[in-house]
Amino acid sequence: MRRRSLLIAVPAGLLTLAGCGDDKSDKSKSSSSSSPSPSGSAEPTAKIVNGPVPDITAGTKFGEKPTVAKGTGTPSSDLAVKTVIDGTGTVVAKGDYLQANYLGQIWDTAKVFDNSYDRGAPTLFPIGVGQVIPGWDQALVGKKVGSRVELAIPPALGYGKEGNAQAGIKGTDTLVFVVDIVNTYNGKSSAKGKDVPQDNADLPKVGTNTDGKAPSIDVPKKPAPTALVSEYVIEGDGGEVKDSDQLLVQYKGVLWADGKEFDSSYQRDQLAQFSLQQVVKGWAQGLTGKKVGSRVLIVVPPALGYGDKPPQGSAIKKDSVLVFSVDILAKM
Template sequence: MKRQFVALAAVASLVLAGCSSNDDEQSTTGEETIATEDVTTPEEGTTEEETTPAEVEPLISDEGMPTIVEEDGLKFLEFEAATEPDQLQVSVVEEGDGREITRDDFVFVDYSGMVWGSDTTFDSSYERGQETAFPLSGVVQGWRDGLAGQKIGSTVIISVPADLGYGPMGGNETAGIGESDTIVFIVEIHDAISDDEVGDPEATEVTPLDELPVDIEGGLGELSTVTVKDGADEPEELESIVVAESDGEEVGGPGSVVYFQYSAATWENSQTEASIDFGGVQNTTIGAGSAFDVLEGVPVGSRVLILVPGDEEAPAMAALVDVVAQIPAVEDSE
């Protein structure tokens, strides 16, 4: 998996230790093999719109689709009475009551994937025992177009023809998927967030803003920027300050994946950056050894200021973090 290289050396050391971009990551937990589209640089003279594939409208129908079989907590598909479709098709097994998700959302799901007609899965979050999350902008087109428009809380079966799946990549030998294979997924949609999701606007202020070593432009529930105050003492050790606390569930321990927006600045404000510059919501695994490990125990929706001391390789910095979601570690979710 790729890691997000950021402009700030200080933030790079913080981010590279455990934070992943939502542009490049195919997923964020376990050993998922959900394919991403090849990330290429547009040729000179072309626009982003010209390099983005046109939306494909899926056929919404149960006809000819496989059925879900559950055994010992695992879910897979039975193809005995199924007929392989020649287009993108979605069967809505159970419709949720949440909002419709968009092609730009970050989705939280459980899923199981099989080659059409196979009796084994090539990928399954059920087998890992932990749901996963990924941006729909980063997966194969059949996933993106198949899930877009479905509601949070739904369970669907998506049949993806080769040209909207692994076909353009020549298949996936590691997963046992051929270039012309149709792939089929069970997907349980647990939640979805937008790429500009922020923290809880109703969070309770814990630390008055005038007591912080930084100025914050942007209120709770807004994308914000941070600037270190003139004369503020540099941190001598890693420190976290809860600026505002929400009533969401607490971020779990090692193995939990936390999702957040951030704004950061070096101590002299010579360099600044924000997660929205890199596509929005970012993620990291608690216990990976990054400065974000201090988010353990912080309620989702809260705003936290992380102060990072400088060293020979990077200056001191301040990072304002809005926690927007988490996937608990396996042991925390049992």
């Protein structure tokens, strides 16, 4: 089984797809991670200094797994931050979902306690909002995509006096991280790829704008399909989604009957994150096999949606056919 990240603190109340989960989803999310929470109820404010940080002795290019020397001398009691490679991409903002590869080790021993490179995929998490250790929150906001950043984090900005027994981290250990910032996502993020012709007059037409605004969904005045529809609107070039994946998406949902919107992440200006095992079958089946970076039209018949049990308080009625535009931004 793939080793879990020790860095990320997964809260019980993660944003889920509004109206498309069930009571089991929150329970499963709150119990599915053994990751530790950030230490303390309030983050200490860090003074950021340029060093010292240990030398990177191998794997010096962005995206390569680095080898980092053992720390020498006494580490700073402040947060040491060094931009090793200065990227040219988007600036990371507080509240973004940051996608990054990283390696973490202990200053005194150079013992590696966690790294994403060996897992073969970058990690994705909210930054600057208390969902990761304070040293990360305070060091990485303001950095650019494409940057490699090295951190030396004192205990108060890591796991505190308690340390992290699972990782072999003591309460007195300074932590050293090398972080490659792969991407950043927020409420203005959109699909990226090539437009795919929408030639079927019997299906809804979805807008292809990629400016972060909600796309239009024009439902034809025709009978709804009785089977699930899943078609590219914009085809990305990322990896294919598996039925076990957890995704980060933008989405908009309208009713086939009248074209009225009933739910949208764009309206909340907040991305949605969820496991495909915790949403309606139409989503799980419709997104499996699609490429990350894509915009997908999904038409969900009642049997794969809510059938005769629509969510209370929603505009969805009994046996509604649902139409979605879904931008698959990243896999979690």
